[in-house]
Amino acid sequence: MGEVTALPEAEGIWEAQPPETMPGGKLPRIKEKNRRLHIRVLTAREPEAILWEISFPDAPTNNILQRGITLTPEGEGTRVETTVRWIRPDHRLGIGAKLARLAVGTPLRPVMRHFVRVQAGDFARSISRQFR
Structure with missing residues (x-):
């Protein structure tokens, strides 16, 4: 993540921008x-x-x-549970885009669920590494 700033006009919302260059100069x-x-x-x-x-x-x-994180005490440690959810803003789409999403999205739904689970697992592992 590059730069994160709080938006003064909207309480509780931060704006983030990526870095200008990545490590290594790319x-x-x-x-x-x-x-x-x-x-x-x-x-x-x-x-x-x-x-x-x-x-x-x-x-x-x-x-x-x-994205969500829940910490619960368990034995001598702490269990980290993460949730990842993608929300489609269908109310902002026209009827053609909605039909296209339906036609393409329905057969791909099991594949997308798999990738969301992978994202949640990666997210949980990155948090877990910070506590080691």
Whole structure:
């Protein structure tokens, strides 16, 4: 992540932008419409749970990413549970785009579920590494 700043006009929303160059001097390969992220906390029950969403203000038809972390005491340690959810903003799409999503999305749904599980697992492992 590059730069993260709080938006003064919207309480509880942060804006993030990728770094100008990646480690090693390479330019990041990110579409212009996906360069700005808005991060908003939806639920925060300190210290055990947090849920936030990440959206793209320059691409209102992009899916919204929700991520959550729940910490529960277990034995002598702590169990980390993560959730990853992609929300489709169908209310912003025309009828043609909705029909195209339905035609393509229905047969690909099991594949997409698999990849979301992979994302959740990667997310959980990255958090787990920080506690070691």
